[in-house]
Amino acid sequence: MRELDETDLEILRLLVSDGRRPYNEIADAVNLSPPTVSDRIDRLADLGVIRRFTVDLDRSLLADGVSVLVDLRAEPGRVGDVRAAIEEIEGVEHVFVTAEGRIVFQARLQENAIEPLLDETIDTTAVREYDVSLLVDSTWYPQPRGVEFALECDECGNSVTSEGESARLGGEIYHFCCSSCKSQFEEQYEELQEAV
Missing domain, CATH: 2.30.170 (Ribosomal Protein L24e; Chain: T;)
Structure with a gap:
């Protein structure tokens, strides 16, 4: 099994910036042939480094509610259940879990819909408290900088x-x-x- 090298990291950087980038363009950037780039990307997927290719939507251009940041504190032992329920909510974009049992997520929801939505989707006995903040802007930078395999x-x-x-x-x-x-x-x- 070969370790991740600088070429793999550069391929990841190029894919993160544009997941639809043609293999021949990536090959030119890393001085490899397109079939070799394809093999490396397949290996990265097999290893689980690349989990999926997806689309990064600019939801501010879509009329689908308001962007909120929700910070929940789950009851001890219930973090997994609460997280699973949150991940099923339509409009949830990012979910973060902290070591102390907090679950923070960003979502685009209809105005004044957070309380009924949480009541419908999450066992409220599993949540100690929550705080909701209206988001004005957010940026995501998923670059593989300074990482090791x-x-x-x-x-x-x-x-x-x-x-x-x-x-x-x-x-x-x-x-x-x-x-x-x-x-x-x-x-x-x-x-x-x-x-x-």
Whole structure:
């Protein structure tokens, strides 16, 4: 398994700035052939570095409500449930979870609709308190600056280095720090599949 290099990071920068950029244009920028760029992008997707290609809408040009920032404090042990419910709300664009159990999200909602919306979609006993702020503007900069490739072993949680291994099981790709972890994980996976 090869580590992420400067060329991979440059490909990511180019894709973040324009996800529809043609491979031949990326290839020219990084001095590779278009098929090599395609292979690298496929590998980045297989590794989970690229999760999906999407569209970044300028919602200020669309008449679909007002932009708000909501800061919720979830009850202990209920953060996952509240987050899952928030992610299902139409108009939610960004969701952030803090270590102390706060869930902050940006959404475009109809005026005066936040309270009824939360009552309809979230178990209110799971929320201690919330605060809503009207947003005037927001900007998102998803650039891969100063990052290093850091996969965790799916078996033991250690960092996966260039000597690590990967395996595709049941359509999912898993990463391991060593062949021992890979073998152990595959054995457990097969046992669980047989039990089902």
